[in-house]
Amino acid sequence: MTMYFINKKTFHFLAMLLPTLTLMAQENFTGYWQSSIALNYGVAGGYSHNFSIKNRNYIYNNESLQLNVRQIDFAHFSNYKIQDNQSLALGILYRSRNIFEDGIDELRLTQQYNLQSKPYVIRYGHRLRSEQRLNKNITIHRFRYRFSLDFPLKGEKLNVGEPYFVGNIESLLSVAKMNQPQYDTRLTAHFGWQLTNNTKLQIGSEYRLENFSQNLEHIFFFLTTLNFSL
Template sequence: MIMSCTKWFLFLICFVWISSLKAQDNLTAFWQPQAAVNYKVSNTYSHNFSLAHRAYLIKNGGFGYDARQIDIVHFSKFNLTDNQSLAFGVQYRFRNIFEDKGDEVRLTQQFNFTKRPLVVRFGHRFRTEQRITKALTIHRFRYRFAVDFPLKGEKLNIGEPYFVGGFENLLSVAKGNLPQYDTRVSSQLGWRVQDGLKIQAGIEYRVEDYTSTFPQNIFFLLTSVQLIL
């Protein structure tokens, strides 16, 4: 079952990659490194702080490194049961220092539900967001289905790898604008380096505004470090 899930996600990533090569005019690629710290206050309440940077690797048909933004994010998470939680987040996006696009404040409300029938854990995440800029406020509604599992044995031990994959749909609405529909597919490999420390690397593919006549194909190279205190 684990191998079949892995092959399915790898096949899907390869498929969208090959499909995107046919649309080079609307292809963009980013590198996004991230560092996150999870701090547990009690058995039912925890904090998450993260810092992420996004830079262009492919822009307007050309290759190169060009910084785009920096994101600072905080989430407060409340465990309702062992496998259900509520979270509330605030994010500030510094973009004006790199591009003349304006900074952004984002508020997030989240419900997460997980289930682990065997070795594989399934996750369902529902989010609502308010993306606030000087020009307008965009309301976003998101659903993500995710799977993760160890690649050795039935339990993730120190020094062992694991797999994380996800599929997400998004709807964005704003006053005076047409609704925008996006889809995201991601695949990452992670390692539990030591107790409380994980690193991950992988790719994500996005189709933005896929109902329009000119949808955008976007690839992300993702790298992250997660520290659990």
């Protein structure tokens, strides 16, 4: 019964991502390959740090296939557990884009609240974020809510060498002075493997509907992630 429930959940998340297979025939479509590496380590008690580097590359842009670097992100988060299933975090990110294309570098500040629950095999998560995206031309305030779930694909507990699934849906609102509000939605699915006690590898995809209230853009990501924990 447990495996049937897990497989059904997996099917639902994959079904939501199937529309990306037809997007390359549309005009307002951009495809990316994004790779990232992250390091998590505890400091004391419920306090921990996270450092990450992300590299984003075009794989489909201007109605043509290509492989060009768009940007690199350097990020840091400080996390503090306020209860066993709740945490607060502050983050800072620097996005380097100007050296790769005619873009603008960005500094981003993030405030986060995270709530998790695990009544059975599946773990559910609710994440609230507020962000200030700063560049030389404008400051954008963004508000985000993400619902996620994850679970092992073998048995009820994740062991070394075994796979797992992570899926989430996120809604975003961006506001800035003299600009109309922008609404986005993101659907993400990852399949991961617990390589060692402290190492995880994830491969997945993300489909974004950006600015759907004004000029809808379809964006697809192929994602690869390597996570280390100390």
